[in-house]
Amino acid sequence: DIQMTQSPSSLSASVGDRVTITCRASQSITYFLNWYQQKPGKAPKLLIYGASSLQSGVPSRFSGSGSGTDFTLTISSLQPEDFATYYCQQSYSPPLFTFGPGTKVDVK
């Protein structure tokens, strides 16, 4: 089975900061990588699919890149509503929808 890792596990940032989160797969998943945001007490929300495609309605400050085994989620200018936990998920080998362990972004 494909394993997913994320780094860092948590980070502290300020409003306006550029934030980068990394996700790595244990084997190549080409571009079958999706990113989700989850706020406390809420269901996850799809942000990015296919490594770099922005889900409808998601602000353009969010972007994704990468292919193969290494991927990045970038928030160009962190906003107050962006403090949350972010998960990557591989969909290369469905139906095994493996998630990464998450990266918590909190206030510096």
Place this chain on the structure above:
Amino acid sequence: EVQLVESGGGLAQPGGSMRLTCAASGFSFETFEMIWVRQAPGGGLEWVSYISSRSGTIHYADSVKGRFTISRDNAKNSLYLEMNSLRAEDTGIYYCARVHTIAVSPVDYWGQGTLVAVSS
């Protein structure tokens, strides 16, 4: 508007059973693959089970294989998760979610979740 509403959660004893239901609306339920995902208290997301649009393909995470059964009734726009031999480690919020039909299969809609607590 796409809506997924879970129900059936609650408190169960170790070794007990519980059936979760997910009522879907606002889309053609019969054309979408569906999954269950759970989240332990303070933990991350764990995929639990998958079912194809016509129930022809079903898969489970190793942690629930042999104990949980996923099913759906397309006539009732409903997804189910039958959970048997429950363990303390099954405690968490259970989400039903829709798999988008595009090639990269993102999970594009989620329910609000239902809490399952397994404790004596």
